[in-house]
Amino acid sequence: MKMYISVFKLRLYNGLQYRSAALAGIATQFFWGFIIIMVFEAFYSQLANTPPISLTQLITYIWLQQSFLAFIMLWFRDNELFQLITTGNIAYELCRPSEIYGFWYAKLLAQRLASAMLRSLPILIVAFFLPQPYRLSLPPDPSTLLLFSITLILGLFVLVSISMLIYISVFVTMSPVGSLLMFGVIGEFFAGMVIPIPLMPVWLQHIANLLPFHLAADFPFRVYSGHIPKEEALTGIITQFIWLAALVGLGSFAMRRALRRVVVQGG
């Protein structure tokens, strides 16, 4: 356990060194958030019938998206791990008395947490004080907030186990770009990062709900705004657990297979 905390601390220090990157990130997220909200505002003003998600809920959805970007973006990559694999520095990782899967999982988790700490808190605070209609509203009641926290954290775990598969696939493809692009484009679309899932056509919503990607982003955000009722949220949590177990199982199996065949060249 101590090892994981250490990894996290080191990551945080690492992240803190790049303050200006964090600041720039915050600025970008605000800009982006405003643009998207304005686009949806324009759409909503022309609506004839009641939309599947209210504008306030949607604005909350978007601000949460922007502030927890580090929790939900598949392209959020750890170049160090890619370099470890492609340059063969993984040799050192293999000399450590810990299973690589757990170790890397901790690294990725730490990186996302560290980055979220530097970026999401400021965005959240500012978004709470924006003038209407741009303001981020509070969840309807405290139990919703609790449910949101649980689903968000579980969602983060699900997302990291998906991104572990990306890293493992690099053992085979040796090209981080390809793996990232494939997972990134498909994953983010079905996570509701491009169009919020409630606004998708129904048949597409069905597909999105069958895949694990929405569990990290769309699901917790809609729990927060109360768009997903509490009972449904509880079944969602079970789904998150099932996906998590399946993805971690698959990932550690694939990792063991990949490591048996690993070839560290040169030197």
Added chain:
Amino acid sequence: MIKVNGISKSFKVAKRSTGVGHALKGLFHREYTTVEALRDISFSIEPGEIVGYIGPNGAGKSTTIKVMSGILVPDRGSCSIMGYTPWMERVPYVKNIGVVFGQRSQLWWDVPVMDSFQLLRDIYKVPEPEYRANLTLLIETLDLNEIVNTPVRQLSLGQRMRCEIAASLLHSPQILFLDEPTIGLDAVSKIAVRHFIQTINQEKGVTVILTTHDMNDIEALAKRIILIGKGSLLYDGNLQALRSRFGTRKTITADYRETDIPLDIPGVSVLSWSTERAVLSVDTEQVMISDVLTQLSRQVELLDVTIDTQPIEDIIVQLYKEYQIS
């Protein structure tokens, strides 16, 4: 302590010729060649030994180290180190070893060295008092005091390498694998590293397996060498024996008062000759040095004589040639 028995490992390498045509062809049909990196390697190493593992580039040195440190799985053969099979019981096994790959880095690039050390402490679950003691010893002997709080990216290669070595010893391993630890270092750093290896070997009884291309490393550290070439084990024994077997040639450089009569000494080959200086090569198994000197002083008026033993480097080159592996 270390028993390696009949280890073989081959790699499948995609053959690729240059040119667009071949590159396109490679998309559909790949031809593979098998490179035998290790062929039936066996040796055993006792606790407390320092073993120099040498061979030309691509001989299979690093591959052996990687097999012994549990990174690569060999195709055939068995290996038992402290009772563990490295690639089968990797996690419990690697607690007992330290590894330095001279061409790679285990330190976090952007943070001070000390942070990396602390992470390693937690990864290896080193108890605090032991960690403190090790750290103090390492900082002292490797002279790290001024650099441990500097981010790794600001360190010179020599400084970084000393930190890398320290990082591999924080958990007091009993075996230390060093894969080219002196690569790219200046003379001062090299000597510091060598001195340090000797210290931990003598004081803590750490078994050291060292690969290098710098024969001075070997001469300074290793009593025993294992020579490998093209994946096969060629020589395993002590350095002295190797010297007396191959290093029987000595070079005599003689300066004398100007003369134009060429030297004529039986059993000696003249490497170069001028009117004032001659360089001779003597095989001490055939001619005694003293005889050569007597002959010399009879034929010319000697001013100065130096006798050089064949450098170990030349012996190694000779060995490579003998086994046709260079």
